[in-house]
Amino acid sequence: MEGSNYLRAAQENESKANKKAKGSFFKNLFGSKGDRLDEARDLYEKAANSYKLAQEWQKAGEMYKKCADCERETDGIPAQYILDSVSCYKKVNNAEYLTMAEDAIAMLAEEGRINQAARLRKEVAENYEQQYEYEQAVIEYDKAAQLYEMEDSVSFANQCYVKEADLMIMLKEVNFEKAIQTYNKVINEYMKKDILKSSAKGLVMKECLCYMANDDLVGARNRYQNFSFEDVAFANSREGELLSNLFTAKEMNDVDSFQKTLHEYNRITPLKKEETQILVHVKDTFGGLGDGLNLAGNDDAEEKEPDFT
Structure with missing residues (x-):
């Protein structure tokens, strides 16, 4: 399938998902909100996958965000969709990437997935370092190190502490x-x-x-x-x-x-x-x-x- 076909499929699934998410009078009468949102989530996920194949990373990230919203509405677990969104935004939208990464880190920590939270926090630190925002990078490496220490991942914690100290030297x-x-x-x-x-x-x-x-x-x-x-x-x-x-x-x-x-x-x-x-x-x-x-x-x-x- 060519890129234009992937894009068309993504747009069609997004449109269907939006209609499912909004619902209608008759659907409210004959179908539960949870069922509609589950269907909408599945369509948003299909749309996200097609947008990815079309290299439309911004739209793919938006679709995964909507998947996460559907999960929240039904008391589901949105963390994986947030992580998928983070991966997409990282390619094209740094500001949105950082915002979504913070959400993902918080969710992972709440779910007890501390090592995953630490890895993502370290990624955020590396991002700030690459942008030469050393002051914020120092803060993020320290947070990552502390998360790794919670899981007794001493080696990874040490790596983060060394980066923290190294970047302190680069501050004004x-x-x-x-x-x-x-x-x-x-x-x-x-x-x-x-x-x-x-x-x-x-x-x-x-x-x-x-x-x-x-x-x-x-x-x-x-x-x-x-x-x-x-x-x-x-x-x-x-x-x-x-x-x-x-x-x-x-x-x-x-x-x-x-x-x-x-x-x-x-x-x-x-x-x-x-x-x-x-x-x-x-x-x-x-x-x-x-x-x-x-x-x-x-x-x-x-x-x-x-x-x-």
């Missing part, structure tokens, strides 16, 4: 203490399992950089030393050596050494976006030392990476 007003706490929460979980301990090094590095960005070199050194007791190999790791060299550069107020250290590290192990952003703030703590700090005071610094060449 950075709460470094909160980012440190969030990284530390995940590090503690990683250290409980041998298989995850190696993943903790990168988070400790970001945690120490947050201390430095907050102009707390003592805190950074203490965290470094404490973790070195937990993981004796940390000091000789690339992350550990980088931090040690950065500490020395900061103590000496040596910007050239700071940038050379970063250049050498970045040449072999490219720095991640959030790491470069933290380092912008670390560089700012050196203050007024000439061209080497040309990002200091740049209002757009949070969207740029520093030049370590």
